[in-house]
Amino acid sequence: MKKWRNTVDHLMSAGVGVLFLFLWEMTGRLQILPAYLLPPPSRILLAMVRNADLLWQHARITLLQAVVGFAIAMLLGCLLALWLDYSPLARKTLYPYLITSQTVPIIVLAPLFAMWFGFGILPKVLIVVLVCFFPITISLMEGLATVDKELMDLMHAMDASTWQKYRWVKLPAAMPSLFSGLKISGTYSIMGAVIGEWIGGRMGLGVYMLRVRQSFATDQVFAVITVIVILSILVLKIIQLAEEKAMPWQQHDQSQEEPVDQQK
Amino acid sequence: MDSILEAKNIKKSFVRLHTLENISLHLNRKEFVTILGPSGCGKSTLFSIIAGIALPDQGDVIIEGEKYTGIAGRVSFMHQKDLLLPWRNILDNVCLPLFLKGINQRQAHAEALPHFALFGLEGFEKYYPAQLSGGMRQRAALLRTFMFSQDIMLLDEPFGGLDALTRQTMQQWLMNVMEEIESSVLLITHDVDEALLLSDRVYVLSHRPAEIRKEFRVNLKRPRGLNSFAEPEYIQLKESVLACLTDRPSEE
Numbered sequence: 150m151k152k153w154r155n156t157v158d159h160l161m162s163a164g165v166g167v168l169f170l171f172l173w174e175m176t177g178r179l180q181i182l183p184a185y186l187l188p189p190p191s192r193i194l195l196a197m198v199r200n201a202d203l204l205w206q207h208a209r210i211t212l213l214q215a216v217v218g219f220a221i222a223m224l225l226g227c228l229l230a231l232w233l234d235y236s237p238l239a240r241k242t243l244y245p246y247l248i249t250s251q252t253v254p255i256i257v258l259a260p261l262f263a264m265w266f267g268f269g270i271l272p273k274v275l276i277v278v279l280v281c282f283f284p285i286t287i288s289l290m291e292g293l294a295t296v297d298k299e300l301m302d303l304m305h306a307m308d309a310s311t312w313q314k315y316r317w318v319k320l321p322a323a324m325p326s327l328f329s330g331l332k333i334s335g336t337y338s339i340m341g342a343v344i345g346e347w348i349g350g351r352m353g354l355g356v357y358m359l360r361v362r363q364s365f366a367t368d369q370v371f372a373v374i375t376v377i378v379i380l381s382i383l384v385l386k387i388i389q390l391a392e393e394k395a396m397p398w399q400q401h402d403q404s405q406e407e408p409v410d411q412q413k
Numbered sequence: 414m415d416s417i418l419e420a421k422n423i424k425k426s427f428v429r430l431h432t433l434e435n436i437s438l439h440l441n442r443k444e445f446v447t448i449l450g451p452s453g454c455g456k457s458t459l460f461s462i463i464a465g466i467a468l469p470d471q472g473d474v475i476i477e478g479e480k481y482t483g484i485a486g487r488v489s490f491m492h493q494k495d496l497l498l499p500w501r502n503i504l505d506n507v508c509l510p511l512f513l514k515g516i517n518q519r520q521a522h523a524e525a526l527p528h529f530a531l532f533g534l535e536g537f538e539k540y541y542p543a544q545l546s547g548g549m550r551q552r553a554a555l556l557r558t559f560m561f562s563q564d565i566m567l568l569d570e571p572f573g574g575l576d577a578l579t580r581q582t583m584q585q586w587l588m589n590v591m592e593e594i595e596s597s598v599l600l601i602t603h604d605v606d607e608a609l610l611l612s613d614r615v616y617v618l619s620h621r622p623a624e625i626r627k628e629f630r631v632n633l634k635r636p637r638g639l640n641s642f643a644e645p646e647y648i649q650l651k652e653s654v655l656a657c658l659t660d661r662p663s664e665e
């Protein structure tokens with residue numbers, strides 16, 4: 150019954166997407182909007198297929214920068230969150246700075262990084278790290294802080310060490326919160342790399358996008374945008390997959406009926 | 414007397430709340446003792462002090478002749494909520510106290526598995542807590558408590574969160590389990606029937622600041638069951654316990 154409803158829901162949302170693409174295609178075919186402003190999906194697809202090699206070469210670089218930056222942000226973010234959770238003193242002194250640091254829009258730092266570190270991979274990775282770092286730190290901190298107090302009391306009553314409290318209770322309890330932060334950061338990571346590439350460089354989707362824009366190839370600009378969207382979705386899906394693998398107990402919460410109590 | 418646990422003149426106040434006033438009680442070896450008291454009088458606070466996770470303002474906790482005030486890890490402690498780890502299956506949850514003591518997984522499992530039948534959990538070792546009924550989760554929590562320390566167990570309203578019917582089954586079940594194991598148990602409850610059914614002795618606490626108002630000895634013959642409720646001795650005892658519980662101090 151539930152499965153059937155799910156299928157219907159999926160069909161409905163897929164239908165809306167198809168309808169949208171169809172109307173878009175019609176704006177081009179019926180020449181409501183000129184193709185140099187809004188090329189129809191078929192033209193965009195054609196541009197993607199024709200430039201597949203070139204797109205892939207640039208996408209590889211963007212993906213590399215995003216993944217490396219994301220990995221570094223994850224490592225640093227988790228370490229900082231753990232430290233701030235463990236030490237109340239560190240939390241009291243550093244947390245205000247952590248929050249204020251977010252009022253600086255990272256994008257305005259990008260030209261500065263280009264000045265300092267040139268046009269290679271490094272400044273782009275740095276931007277990705279800065280963009281991804283905050284959501285990961287905050288979400289893990291929140292997850293660690295909201296652990297059931299009574300559960301921690303029980304661990305205390307069982308004389309658990311600090312490491313044991315983290316290993317058995319705090320870290321697993323913080324996982325759902327951590328993953329929601331990872332998902333936000335994951336989508337930011339591609340965006341961060343592209344913004345970094347806009348400032349300057351030789352390779353990457355951001356660089357390529359500027360190039361095709363200058364030659365007024367609107368269909369190719371859209372092709373790049375499409376690839377960027379696909380990459381972002383891909384990163385998100387991989388994180389979701391990791392989430393399911395990391396928390397197998399979550400699947401059991403809704404999917405299974407309660408077994409009848411043996412003694413009744 | 415063969416007392417295994419003793420609380421001596423325990424006093425405790427929170428910032429503006431005088432909670433425990435001079436509580437002294439003892440628990441004998443293999444005895445089942447219940448603490449009955451009005452809601453919010455400080456029963457759970459008393460247990461945290463006995464379990465060593467909170468410090469009293471005054472007084473001492475003595476276990477087997479040694480001072481254990483503020484030292485956690487000697488007695489096992491069960492909360493009203495089952496507090497099972499949602500990310501571990503029942504077997505690992507039950508083994509948690511053993512893992513914390515540094516026992517490896519294989520050995521811990523081997524130690525816990527023989528008890529699964531007695532605790533009505535056989536066949537559910539690999540289930541996650543969310544897949545079990547409330548009664549089963551509570552039994553798993555009790556088995557975990559038992560795995561931590563078998564000689565002294567503190568049970569804080571272990572059946573408080575269950576529906577009336579399940580609670581009754583669980584009380585009967587716990588009574589049978591008590592015949593099989595050699596533990597000394599201190600139980601907190603609101604339920605007078607539960608107290609009289611399970612206990613050898615009952616302490617009744619007063620309103621805040623809590624003092625021990627009276628101590629009752631329950632001499633009903635065992636095994637007790639639903640038919641015990643009809644015995645005149647039982648009815649009389651229940652009446653005096655209830656009277657003692659509801660007898661409010663004059664200043665209120």
Ligand SMILES: Nc1ncnc2c1ncn2[C@@H]1O[C@H](COP(=O)(O)OP(=O)(O)OP(=O)(O)O)[C@@H](O)[C@H]1O
Pocket residue numbers: 427428430432450451452453454455456457458459
């Ligand atoms: N850490 C604390 N700080 C301040 N007040 C507290 C603290 N812990 C408990 N109290 C207060 O002390 C009183 C006794 O609490 P306790 O939980 O021990 O009562 P209880 O008898 O177990 O109640 P219940 O029957 O509801 O379980 C309550 O009024 C509670 O609000």
Ligand SMILES: [Mg+2]
Pocket residue numbers: 456457458569
């Ligand atoms: Mg309580």
